[in-house]
Amino acid sequence: MSATPGTPLAAGCAQAPTSAHDVALLDLDGVVYVGPDAVPGVPEALAAARTAGMRLGFVTNNAARTPQEVAGHLTELGVPADAADVITSSQAAATVVAQRWGSGARVLPVGGPGVAAALRAAGLTVVDRAEDSPVAVVQGYGREVGWAQLAEAVVAVRAGARHVATNTDATIPSPRGPLPGNGAMVGVVATVTGREPLVTGKPDPAMHAECVRRTGARTPLVVGDRLDTDIEGARRAGAASLLVLTGVTGPAVLLAADPGCRPDLLAHDCAGLLTPHPAVVADGDRWRCGTWWARSRHGGLVLGSDAPQQPTTADGRPAAGRPDDGHVDDGLDGLRALCVAHWAAHPGEAVAPAVEADGEPARQALRRWDLAGDARP
DSSP states (O other): OOOOTTOTTTSOBSSOHHHHOSEEEEOOBTTTEETTEEOTTHHHHHHHHHHTTOEEEEEEOOOSSOHHHHHHHHHHTTOOOOGGGEEEHHHHHHHHHHHHHOTTOEEEEESSHHHHHHHHHTTOEEOSSGGGOOSEEEEOOOTTOOHHHHHHHHHHHHTTOEEEESOOOSEEOOTTSOEEOHHHHHHHHHHHHTOOOEEOSTTSTHHHHHHHHHHTOSSEEEEESOIIIIIHHHHHHTOEEEEESSSSOOHHHHHTOOGGGOOSEEESSGGGGSSOBOOOEEETTEEEETTEEEEEETTEEEEEESSOOOOBOTTSOBOSOOOTTSOOOOSOHHHHHHHHHHHHHOTTSOOOOOEEEESHHHHHHHHHTTOSSOOOO
16 A cells, blocks of 8 residues: 555654744734634744744735734744734735736725725725726725625726635634635625635645745745645745644544645644654555554544654643653644544545544544544545
């Protein structure tokens, strides 16, 4: 048995990503912060990554704020940043519009202040009404977007303006759970006009390519929480990726991921930049990661462990102890084994398998990951 060449997660990373990659391109919502607050431990992890020599770039599909505002928020949270370190989907959209219609073209913004600011910075003329004959409507996320702005966008698009969406993320993470994202509002305009928007944010590789250009990265690592934007965007840009579980993607969704959205590395949070990532290796009809193993059976998966159950914290991380080989399970080795076993069996299709446990440690792990009995998202 062998994995398809390049099976995601199989290779791991024998050294800490801070040593293997020169720049981390970090998504923000769900990775560095959730709502107004930093993800616990992330400012310290990113400071340690910088101390180790890794540079940081911040790439966000959230178009509501300007790069200056984003950098200020990051700095307040203990992650020092300059506006030049930030690229937003509004900037990407403004660049596309300026390239297509030229400097000075009339554009109607829909969204937060960051949308109009990016358009002006790109040399475009911002207008307020459909009657001002805009060549494009650029729609990005904004908490104050309401019926009036959506109605103006509909009138403009029906009159011939090109509908440009900074992103189509259906949700955004929040302390209260997922909330409507820009994609939900974009869907309103698209449904009423019957015209599909031009989407310029992630997973379009333009955003990551711009950040690579700005930072001069040679071996970038994209860090994100969303498969269909961050991870797919990394793959389309030819960059390695690290999925963190602090945002919208959980184990069930990861296991059933589309082939184009499967990450190279997996971690609970940004502390995954600081430690090596174990490989997942073939062993007969099983795939092994640390003491955990997984195998396909009758179209589903079986998870088991060859080690005595180790005490864990509430999120599944080891509470104490270290095996003889020096590798410490971060609480995700079993999930890594499941993913590689499943993806190796289904290299070109997204399938949500049923997952069974072999032994009590595996049963507890599957319950912790909400995979007990079924991996459907």
